[in-house]
Amino acid sequence: MSELSKAYEPGLVEDKWYAWWQERGLFHADPASPKPGYSIVIPPPNVTGVLTLGHVLNNTIQDILARHARQTGHEVLWLPGTDHAGIATQTVVERKLRKEEKMTRHDLGREEFLKRVWEWKEKHGGIIIRQLKKLGCSCDWQRERFTMDEAYARKVQEVFVDLHAKGLIYRGKRMVNWCPVSLTALSDEEVIPKPQKGYLYHFRVELVERPGTFLEVATTRPETIMGDTAVAVNPKDPRYVGLIGLHVRRPLPVEDQAILPIVGDDAVEFAFGTGVLKVTPAHDKTDYEIGLRHKLPVIDILNPDGTMNELAGEDFAGLDRFEARVEAVDKLRELGILVKEEPHENHVGFSERADVPVEPRLSEQWFLKYPKTAEARAAVRDHLIRFFPDRWEKVFDHWLENIQDWCISRQLWWGHRIPVWTKKCSVLSSQCSGPDPAENRTLKTESPDEVRCQVESPGDGWVQDSDVLDTWFSSWLWAHETMEPAALAKFYPTSALVTGPDIIFFWVARMIMAGLEYTGEVPFRSVYFTGIIRDRQGRKMSKSLGNSPDPLDLIAKYGADGLRFGLLRIAPQGQDIKFDEQQIVEGRNFCNKLWNACRFRLMQGAVDPAADPTQHELSIFASDLLAKLDATIRRVNDGYEAFRFSDIAQALYDFVWGDFCDRFIEASKADFESPRRAGTLATMDFVILRILKLLHPYTPFLTEELWNGLGFGSQSLMEVAWPEPCTSPVAPGPRAEAAYAAASHARNLRATYNIPSNKRIAWKISPSADWVEQEFPTLALFLCAESLTVCDSAPAGAAACPTDIGILYLPLEGIVDASGEAKRLEAEIAKVEAEIEKVARKLASESFVNNAPPAVVADHRQRQQDWMRRLIELQTARDSLAGG
């Protein structure tokens, strides 16, 4: 390539390089490699999923780690895949079925329905995988896994059998979170408490033993009165102490006003409501426990879909639970026992998937008593696994400390079937029973059948449990069951896990326990928790708000690299990110800036990949740049050490844009027709080569295009070694700093007099050091000088600008009268005097001089001297102006 286009056009090169990387097998991990291993398993996105900005952030970080590891000499495995996502996927296919064929899954039957889900998966699933490729993700696609792959699925079932044999998995009738829309049980983690504005209804119940005497009960759920089997008070509550053991009459249903006992239970808060609690063991967790303690009967008045059943009475049967609430309040009012309705805000658990209130429901489910909880806590506490940021350690520990058994069965069809078999076929076949899976379970528990827990069917006459497992019960094996023995030996435990803090319990914690239980090792060494991406108002990105930009649109507009770099630059460790498209614009601009810097270099001739600046006598600017490159490499390496991705991006941004483009390239423009040419070009090539390497993890497409286009090598950047922090061959440059600063002062002066920045000026200077004259060509360029000449004393009618390289004089003839300059100088003198006063006050303080570290005091003294010198220069300038 001899010429580059004027602007970087990502769309023209991205696909080309991605294909090239894949052809060369650069993403593929070889377990037999002699190189040290580095591994990451992808948090498997839902097979139904499409790429979101959250995915972009998460996967870009993983790609950065993977590419950086390759460059630092590791054999890298980044293992990709997708998750079968039980509820989400089943829902998608059911919706399609209803829409296109007006059928439910029950119309098709289990086997046929599952066939349809697989068809859907093959046709529409895994869009996100193609999108990850557009983003540039360097996953080992030969190893793409799916949580329902045959081998993986078998492992999931084997783990179930194993944990069952160990007595950690058991079946029991418990209070679970029931989703009336998905018609399945959920784990506690899938329930999101949301504040709800409702009412607290007060109603009276009559004491059976004392007719005419009433107790006042407060409830938010009057629709469950029909399921009440007691009324409870706190035994320590003086208001009700004599009433325990007496009875009240339940008002609903009106045709069956049962007699309920009054029980005493410590769970009742007497500060809440009236201190009298209605006890509904079938529909509330606390009530259920009270029921157990007092051996109360359980009346289940709800159908699985959240409608009332016949036990609720003829007025309610068939009503939805929320309609029933209105109806119940009406009935209480009709009966004249409704005392008041007061507005009340409380938290109600919502189903994460279906976004409807979950129903606490007594049902037969499979539960897991977590293995290796103590070991998991220790692993994080003792830093066998490090969390970044580390504050999540506390959250993790707190969860494990209070951990509850995990409800792992789901009343779905799509997922890993529970490997439990029952002998007795006549009424149990799920194919021939009613449409409600919950009903099936009831039948099972009632039959005294023989039960076996094993993967394969024990033979004819055995029927498998109709439930499937929670999706997370398969993903918790992801870190090790995705690898064959050779890969495990090389790449396990994995090096890092990158994920959002929202799945710390769902996934991270459980994977640690599974890893410890089944490999005897932690599954990963480091966990990096990303922030959550929000919109400019700080709201979470969501489909319904329409505030979630499509990353593919952003890639089309700004390039994958622009998106990656722009996003990463604003993603500080562990903080949520307020997304603004402007940030991506800046990422794109940065890519273009580097592109043009390289374009400029190419205009001076071909690059030398082996350029070695130490072979040349270097300008002060070149030495300075090399020193800054060295500092940047260190900053970047430190960033990788600490997972500070935005720091790395910022360090590279500052170096490329500020140090390299704004300063060095501008300074270099005076060198091309001078003896400095060779040294300057060598420095430029040396630095560009390293910039491309350092930047490659963040902007892989751009850097690969430039690497190859400029002729640095025929290998991929991924295969070439990461730059070492070289101790700079020449000491860092105070002279260059002084020259840059002087240019800045001079331009400021020019601006003060409204002199257009392109007007050529006949500058004069009285230099402060010998070396300054050697830099006249570069300085003249900086100053946009018509000429730059030395003068011994201040010329008449000129504005003076004291700098570290000497006093610069700007001729003012024909531009402005000298009185204006006098004013300007006076103003500047006043400013400097104020600074001197500030430092002097500090140094006059004995306590400061006596107590502060000597270095700090010395620093202040130095500063005072600098200001004094500047003051004298300014005063001299003023006096000479007045004299001249």
Add this chain to the structure above:
RNA sequence: GCGCGGUUAGCUCAGUGGUAGAGCACUGCCUUGACACGGCAGGGGUCACAGGUUCGAACCCUGUAUCGCGCACCA
């Protein structure tokens, strides 16, 4: 209720005890030999508030306010 995190320039955010920073936005000048997706210069901040520790606090401590996020069986 308990815990965690945030509060610094108009906006988004860096900044772990010693002169308050960056990018964007804004103002002015500039299409100068890569880049207007650009260059140069400039204006703009009682570091949420109140106490405390210290010679010295954006930074450490205590409390308050406020926003966000977890956890929690007040129905």
